[in-house]
Amino acid sequence: MLPTPSTSHVCFDRVYEPAEDSFLLLDTISSFSEAAFLHDRFRQTTPELEPCSTSPLVLEVGVGSGVVLAFVAANAKTIFGRDDVLALGTDINSFACQAASQTVQNAIHNPSESVFLDIVNGDLACAIRPYLVDVFIFNPPYVPAKLPDYSRHDNYNTILAGQKSTSFEQDSYLLELSYAGGIDGMEVTNRMLEQIPHILNPLRGVAYLLLCAQNKPEVVKQRIKDWGPGWMAETVGISGSKAGWEKLQIVRIWKATLS
Amino acid sequence: MKLLTLNFLTCAIKTCKTSPSSFPLHPQDSELEIVEADINVLFLRNMLPRLMWNELRLIVNELGLPSLPETAPDASSLLETKLQVPEGDTTGLNIEKIEVPSQVAKDLHRVLLETCIREGKLVCGNCGHEYKVMEGVANFLLPGHLV
Numbered sequence: 001m002l003p004t005p006s007t008s009h010v011c012f013d014r015v016y017e018p019a020e021d022s023f024l025l026l027d028t029i030s031s032f033s034e035a036a037f038l039h040d041r042f043r044q045t046t047p048e049l050e051p052c053s054t055s056p057l058v059l060e061v062g063v064g065s066g067v068v069l070a071f072v073a074a075n076a077k078t079i080f081g082r083d084d085v086l087a088l089g090t091d092i093n094s095f096a097c098q099a100a101s102q103t104v105q106n107a108i109h110n111p112s113e114s115v116f117l118d119i120v121n122g123d124l125a126c127a128i129r130p131y132l133v134d135v136f137i138f139n140p141p142y143v144p145a146k147l148p149d150y151s152r153h154d155n156y157n158t159i160l161a162g163q164k165s166t167s168f169e170q171d172s173y174l175l176e177l178s179y180a181g182g183i184d185g186m187e188v189t190n191r192m193l194e195q196i197p198h199i200l201n202p203l204r205g206v207a208y209l210l211l212c213a214q215n216k217p218e219v220v221k222q223r224i225k226d227w228g229p230g231w232m233a234e235t236v237g238i239s240g241s242k243a244g245w246e247k248l249q250i251v252r253i254w255k256a257t258l259s
Numbered sequence: 260m261k262l263l264t265l266n267f268l269t270c271a272i273k274t275c276k277t278s279p280s281s282f283p284l285h286p287q288d289s290e291l292e293i294v295e296a297d298i299n300v301l302f303l304r305n306m307l308p309r310l311m312w313n314e315l316r317l318i319v320n321e322l323g324l325p326s327l328p329e330t331a332p333d334a335s336s337l338l339e340t341k342l343q344v345p346e347g348d349t350t351g352l353n354i355e356k357i358e359v360p361s362q363v364a365k366d367l368h369r370v371l372l373e374t375c376i377r378e379g380k381l382v383c384g385n386c387g388h389e390y391k392v393m394e395g396v397a398n399f400l401l402p403g404h405l406v
């Protein structure tokens with residue numbers, strides 16, 4: 001078992017606390033079969049024989065406490081078979097950005113481990129240049145519940161002038177952002193799915209997306225496969241399985257090379 | 260926020276993405292800080308092919324930092340050999356050759372990974388939108404798009 005990064009400095013009143021979904025992502029990405037898939041995909045060729053492949057860029061959208069990105073960055077050697085990974089994150093919640101930044105920095109101890117870029121405060125991957133992401137990770141707000149009222153976002157995303165800390169309403173709003181996914185819990189995820197083909201590296205990009213049963217994962221996977229020739233979507237991790245009804249699952253999305 | 264991060268960012272406004280002038284974003288009124296980090300030459304080497312060198316040079320000039328060379332350094336220029344006497348060898352006869360980061364590698368490391376924007380703004384060259392950087396975190400949220 002690889003160590004779980006420490007998040008003891010994070011205030012969980014306004015930042016999503018690592019839970020079953022976060023741990024399913026960690027376990028899946030570091031599982032034997034996923035590590036084998038990723039090793040193969042990001043194989044570093046010997047510099048003497050061939051030009052070596054470029055450092056993989058890992059982007060996590062909605063980093064929350066940063067536990068997932070920190071885990072992937074700190075255990076890059078085990079997961080990808082190489083150390084030279086670049087870790088970048090985004091979150092709509094500015095307090096999550098600050099918290100996650102600390103979590104990732106604390107988790108990387110060794111100079112030969114991956115390089116942490118930054119966490120930017122933004123909507124999904126809107127500010128990321130197209131076709132650069134090699135590994136994409138998203139544990140979305142997936143609960144079928146009314147979307148938060150984003151018109152309050154600007155006011156609630158900072159500590160207001162004259163205030164020492166966030167208010168109770170503010171914290172409730174920020175936590176709502178972390179779970180409320182609108183109709184079928186899919187409204188935020190659907191917007192993200194639209195961006196995925198445009199941010200992934202067309203040759204080696206791969207995405208990991210968490211879905212819950214109410215998200216209708218089979219329908220979502222079929223829709224991805226319908227993006228066009230080569231697009232694949234497969235369940236690679238499950239948890240809370242009861243009589244064939246999986247509560248949570250991780251879907252791997254990638255484009256197979258057409259021969 | 261590290262200068263290297265700017266290599267991966269663009270304007271968040273959808274209609275700007277197709278315009279070449281939406282990259283790089285231009286730092287303005289920046290308060291910079293140096294955050295020391297350990298140098299990793301393997302990483303620098305494998306990251307070089309990802310760098311948009313001309314755009315990076317432009318940002319470095321706009322920030323008033325010492326200019327970068329006109330062309331990206333060659334991977335082989337990142338290491339240099341040094342001769343040293345192994346520890347504990349008092350005879351001085353067993354000189355070893357070791358590889359250490361070159362000045363080129365150190366300069367690149369300093370500008371990409373240790374030079375950070377603490378406060379300031381990033382401006383899109385296409386639409387002029389200004390994204391604030393506060394306490395090292397860039398804010399790309401567009402209120403209009405969220406509502």
Ligand SMILES: C[S@@+](CC[C@H](N)C(=O)[O-])C[C@H]1O[C@@H](n2cnc3c(N)ncnc32)[C@H](O)[C@@H]1O
Nearest residue numbers: 016022062063064091092093123124139177178
């Ligand atoms: C279920 S939490 C996951 C947190 C963390 N990745 C984990 O696994 O523990 C969802 C996260 O997505 C963020 N989020 C929600 N909507 C977002 C959006 N439109 N853009 C970026 N991040 C968003 C929330 O603030 C929250 O941190």
Ligand SMILES: [Zn+2]
Nearest residue numbers: 270275383386
């Ligand atoms: Zn723009």
